[in-house]
Amino acid sequence: MRYFRLIFAFITIIVTSLPLAALASYVVESQALAQGGFIKGKFNGCVEVTVVDGDKKYVGKCTPQGNFLVGFGRDAQVVQKIIFSFADKQDYMAVVELEQRQYKTDRVNGVPQKTVSPPKEVLDRIKGENEQIWLARNKHTDSFDFLSEFIWPAKGRISGVYGSQRIFNGVPKRPHFGLDVAAPKGTPVVAPASGIIRLAHKDMFYSGGTIILDHGYGITSTFIHLSKLDVIEGQQVKQGEKIGEIGKSGRATGNHLDWRINWKNVRLDPAFWVKAGGNE
Structure with missing residues (x-):
């Protein structure tokens, strides 16, 4: 070597x-x-x-x-x-x-207790949904869409950042791996880069309306808490094409888009992929 x-x-x-x-x-x-x-x-x-x-x-x-x-x-x-x-x-x-980062702590109160600590009867549902997400993120596609310059998927105020530790109703939970854009229900969500829709689920337990968009070579975008989905699995979409609408489905207390980027199962910070201020 x-x-x-x-x-x-x-x-x-x-x-x-x-x-x-x-x-x-x-x-x-x-x-x-x-x-x-x-x-x-x-x-x-x-x-x-x-x-x-x-x-x-x-x-x-x-x-x-x-x-x-x-x-x-x-x-x-x-x-x-x-x-x-x-x-x-x-x-x-x-x-x-690499630069070592310091992450903020967010305290979120008012989340329904059943979503903070889900009851036993929904554990099988959660497990099944997690398997669907894993499969969607681990399909290999020989698409070069990941090489393009990404755009913001929605306009609105930044209400949550990658890496922050969230404490729901006083209970520490997993770090937040997305970039949150707060906007009224129905605000359009567009594809930040072209790709293939690998998952389009209207009602996941944690993430509500969920879309996973495959940009090729292990790079995927995930969009959650959507109020409406405008795409189906297997559909090819172009950069800037509307794929859904902002909402507060799943475990959410207000209308916003939670946008995530993965390289396979490595969770990346979407803020590094777009120009600052493009959400305004």
Whole structure:
């Protein structure tokens, strides 16, 4: 395995021990080098890319042209290893240093108690819905839509941010992995990038009206708490096309869109994917 070290500090890149031929073919196109962030780039000849986060490994494919995207979770270790594999069995390993983030704590009161601590009779339903979500996010599609520049899926006030720890009715719950846009019921939700609808469910226990949009190569957008769905599973949609409407279905106390982005099962921060202020 060839080894090279990438130390990212803002936009400064220092590369050592990388053969010149490989260095010339390695290009970073966009990146957010922080927990919840990503690297989108191109490495000619790459067929597979693996992120090693401590004892966890996440594997993705490169496009035939060598385009790749890797992501880092909310609590990813500051030092990440990225291994690029090639058809000739040669590997290159990069070491990337991430910004460690501090997350806010949100206290949300008034949530129906049955959704904070769901009764036993709905546990099978929740398990089944989680399986549907997992399957939708783990379909491999040879679509290059993830390479496009994403747009905001809705207009409105930012009411919740990625990574925050939510405490419902005084009970600490899982961190929030989405970006919340508050707006009146019925406000249009559009596709931030083109893709295929992998899940269109009108009433999930936690997330209510839910859509999962596949942008290719493991990148998906999820839209939850919708009041209306305008798409069906298997449908191809274009960037900017209306797919649903904002609501407060599922576990929600007000009308808003909860937008999430995944690289397979790694949860990423949608705020890194769009231009600031585009929601206004």
